[in-house]
Amino acid sequence: MTMDRHRPKSAPSMAERHDDDDAVQPATLTDADGPGKWAFTILAVSFGALTAGLLVAGNLMTGNNRLMSGSDASAAAGMQGLDIRFTDPAWDGRTVPANALCSRYGPTGKSPGLAVSGLPADTRMVVIAFNDDSYQRLSTDGGHGTIAMPVPPEQSWVAIPPVAGESHQLPADIIMVKPHRGALHTGTAYLPPCSGGAGNHYSAVVQAVRTPPPGPSGTVQIMPQDVLAQATISLGRY
Known part of the structure; x- marks a missing residue:
């Protein structure tokens, strides 16, 4: 069984990682995973996007997105x-x-x-x-x-x-x-x-x-x- 064909061709290096690495990441799916796993993945990605959006909105309201202490x-x-x-x-x-x-x-x-x-x-x-x-x-x-x-x-x-x-x-x-x-x-x-x-x-x-x-x-x-x-x-x- 060859798993490499389901991996991205190039994984991001540590230097390319962002602060949202702790967010839910989508799983790599195969045809055997079924519609249930697709639904779970879409829900997880949507939840992560919503959370990130709320954080950005909060920063914009306070001005903290533009300034450091x-x-x-x-x-x-x-x-x-x-x-x-x-x-x-x-x-x-x-x-x-x-x-x-x-x-x-x-x-x-x-x-x-x-x-x-x-x-x-x-x-x-x-x-x-x-x-x-x-x-x-x-x-x-x-x-x-x-x-x-x-x-x-x-x-x-x-x-x-x-x-x-x-x-x-x-x-x-x-x-x-x-x-x-x-x-x-x-x-x-x-x-x-x-x-x-x-x-x-x-x-x-x-x-x-x-x-x-x-x-x-x-x-x-x-x-x-x-x-x-x-x-x-x-x-x-x-």
Whole structure:
């Protein structure tokens, strides 16, 4: 009896395996297996697909499908992690507060205040890049604006104050690294969530860098090798 003719011609290698290896796998059937085994296999495959679909849907609702925790993200990038927390309880990382939107949908909101700790000893600035993960043009490199705050020598934490959206007025010590790339009030440091309630997911990439703060009229250029630690925080959906 030759079993090889019922095996796939090439089995997947260990490197090709996915996280769903524990799901029910369809059996290899022969003509003698009968309709009962076919029915059982179809039912098992359908149940596995339904379970996977529910897990994906749950991740999409929370935004966890796009973000890792600070420690996980830093491990993937091969650098130290950061601890990032909101200083305003209105921000919960799941839903953007109703008063924190762009001027198109009400009074212009502010960015969330952030407490960032775990800074490496050589940190000179903390840089925050705001993104709309669901809108490709503004999904990377601070599409909603990039700001920075100097860090005193040997200080391991910093409190980033809220920044007014669509405004040239910045809090003391806050530096505009790059303006947002949106259409409202171009050239300003921060564009609040502006998707009109379409369910877009927003996040902020926070980096500790050894780049020194610029002079009064200087600009900031951050090199990849100057990034000492990094983490991403979910701002929520709007």
